[in-house]
Amino acid sequence: MNRHRRQMRTMLVIGNVGQHHGAWREPDSGIEDADSLRFHLEVARRAEAAMIDAVFIADHLSMLGREAYAPAQHLEPLTLLSALSAGTESIGLVGSMSTTFSEPFNLARQFASLDHLSGGRAGWNVVTSAFGEENFGTDPLPAHDVRYARAAEFVEVAKALWHSWAPDALVLDKQTGTFAAAQKVQPINFSGEYFTVKGPLNIPRPPQSYPVFVQAGTSTDGINFAARHCEVVFSAQQGMAAAKEYYDRIKSGAVAAGRDPDSIKVLLGVSPILAATTEAAHERRRYLARLLNPQFARQLVGFQLGGVDLSEYGMDETLPVSILPGPTAVNRRKGRFDLYRRLIEEGRTLQDLVEIEATAAGLQVLVGDPESTARQMVEYFEAEAADGFMLICPSHRVDGPLLFDEVLPILRDWGYLPTAYRGTTLREHLELPFPDGR
Numbered sequence: 001m002n003r004h005r006r007q008m009r010t011m012l013v014i015g016n017v018g019q020h021h022g023a024w025r026e027p028d029s030g031i032e033d034a035d036s037l038r039f040h041l042e043v044a045r046r047a048e049a050a051m052i053d054a055v056f057i058a059d060h061l062s063m064l065g066r067e068a069y070a071p072a073q074h075l076e077p078l079t080l081l082s083a084l085s086a087g088t089e090s091i092g093l094v095g096s097m098s099t100t101f102s103e104p105f106n107l108a109r110q111f112a113s114l115d116h117l118s119g120g121r122a123g124w125n126v127v128t129s130a131f132g133e134e135n136f137g138t139d140p141l142p143a144h145d146v147r148y149a150r151a152a153e154f155v156e157v158a159k160a161l162w163h164s165w166a167p168d169a170l171v172l173d174k175q176t177g178t179f180a181a182a183q184k185v186q187p188i189n190f191s192g193e194y195f196t197v198k199g200p201l202n203i204p205r206p207p208q209s210y211p212v213f214v215q216a217g218t219s220t221d222g223i224n225f226a227a228r229h230c231e232v233v234f235s236a237q238q239g240m241a242a243a244k245e246y247y248d249r250i251k252s253g254a255v256a257a258g259r260d261p262d263s264i265k266v267l268l269g270v271s272p273i274l275a276a277t278t279e280a281a282h283e284r285r286r287y288l289a290r291l292l293n294p295q296f297a298r299q300l301v302g303f304q305l306g307g308v309d310l311s312e313y314g315m316d317e318t319l320p321v322s323i324l325p326g327p328t329a330v331n332r333r334k335g336r337f338d339l340y341r342r343l344i345e346e347g348r349t350l351q352d353l354v355e356i357e358a359t360a361a362g363l364q365v366l367v368g369d370p371e372s373t374a375r376q377m378v379e380y381f382e383a384e385a386a387d388g389f390m391l392i393c394p395s396h397r398v399d400g401p402l403l404f405d406e407v408l409p410i411l412r413d414w415g416y417l418p419t420a421y422r423g424t425t426l427r428e429h430l431e432l433p434f435p436d437g438r
């Protein structure tokens with residue numbers, strides 16, 4: 001057994017029966033049970049037994065045309081995470097919440113509550129939301145740069161609210177009847193471009209001071225935001241060269257913002273398609289692809305390309321670059337648009353694009369047997385293209401067992417994964433500093 005000083009950080013993306021848009025159709029997917037607490041607890045407890053640092057819940061505030069074709073279950077993240085906190089002991093609980101379609105006071109209360117209830121296991125995936133305007137009376141969607149400007153102010157207000165109670169504000173003196181030291185609970189009196197908030201928060205300082213900040217933007221605005229504010233970055237890159245370039249941009253951005261590069265962990269999103277042999281894993285990939293509804297798959301890719309109609313193109317065709325809107329016309333997910341534009345320029349077929357989008361929402365798919373998959377993960381980690389991984393199962397029930405019973409034990413055996421949780425809070429698991437200097 002080999003012991004390595006630097007170890008991988010890991011999160012498991014949960015929600016629905018898995019990430020692949022066709023996987024719900026497999027006989028054992030569990031789709032009938034997918035809204036239940038039982039299903040989510042089964043997945044979270046398996047991750048906890050494997051000492052995964054956190055479960056991660058993505059969220060979108062819109063159906064995106066899924067009604068007939070793909071499961072649209074998006075249980076509200078904070079509600080789900082609160083339920084999971086009662087059925088788990090150690091694993092971190094990370095949820096996506098929008099800075100465009102929520103208010104800092106509400107959000108600060110929700111995450112303060114989750115952090116208290118879970119004993120310091122909360123994490124917030126800060127999302128600026130690329131869809132959902134039709135549900136909030138804000139049609140059209142605010143511009144990309146405006147969404148990021150609002151996000152920056154939002155984070156400032158939320159942090160001030162979490163810090164509106166000093167760590168030692170609670171006195172709890174039953175003799176004198178003093179609950180808290182009044183001078184240690186202060187209003188924030190914030191007045192900015194987007195928000196006016198008096199404060200203080202009506203919840204004492206959370207155990208971690210505030211939730212671990214996670215983010216996943218890939219545009220220049222997104223990378224700058226992450227480098228300034230975030231502690232975990234969800235990297236959505238295809239291949240070693242792109243993953244390494246992104247990793248280096250995040251770390252140098254953090255240094256430029258006056259931060260220790262180690263205080264920001266870059267987790268590469270990977271979706272392993274596994275089987276006992278690599279050939280069988282490729283067969284599974286082809287099988288999952290056949291479960292996709294081609295009309296829906298085209299629609300999904302067309303949407304990510306900024307609203308292009310792909311209905312006339314055959315799956316084996318390459319797409320002409322001329323169908324793409326100019327980059328400045330893209331107001332939703334610029335990072336995802338750039339990814340698909342690159343793939344189209346490389347001459348990849350519509351089928352390739354569909355598989356990348358529908359398998360893993362644009363993330364890296366690793367096809368192989370358990371050992372070769374573990375080896376690929378080590379390559380990214382050793383090349384410092386990742387500090388660890390956001391793991392995304394095509395199907396939790398079908399692919400989860402091979403991931404948890406074979407791939408992760410191999411990595412643990414090689415010394416890349418811890419054999420116990422590092423502490424009781426998510427910050428300790430990830431070896432991140434506490435904002436109050438602890």
Ligand SMILES: Cc1cc2nc3c(=O)[nH]c(=O)nc-3n(C[C@H](O)[C@H](O)[C@H](O)COP(=O)(O)O)c2cc1C
Pocket residue numbers: 057058059060061096098125126127128129130215216217218219220221222223234235236269332333334335336
């Ligand atoms: C891997 C990954 C995961 C994401 N998860 C979510 C999510 O759960 N909810 C959401 O609204 N946006 C999510 N996003 C979108 C980003 O938060 C961001 O809003 C979007 O990528 C647009 O920013 P960009 O143009 O900087 O990439 C995700 C993006 C990536 C790359």
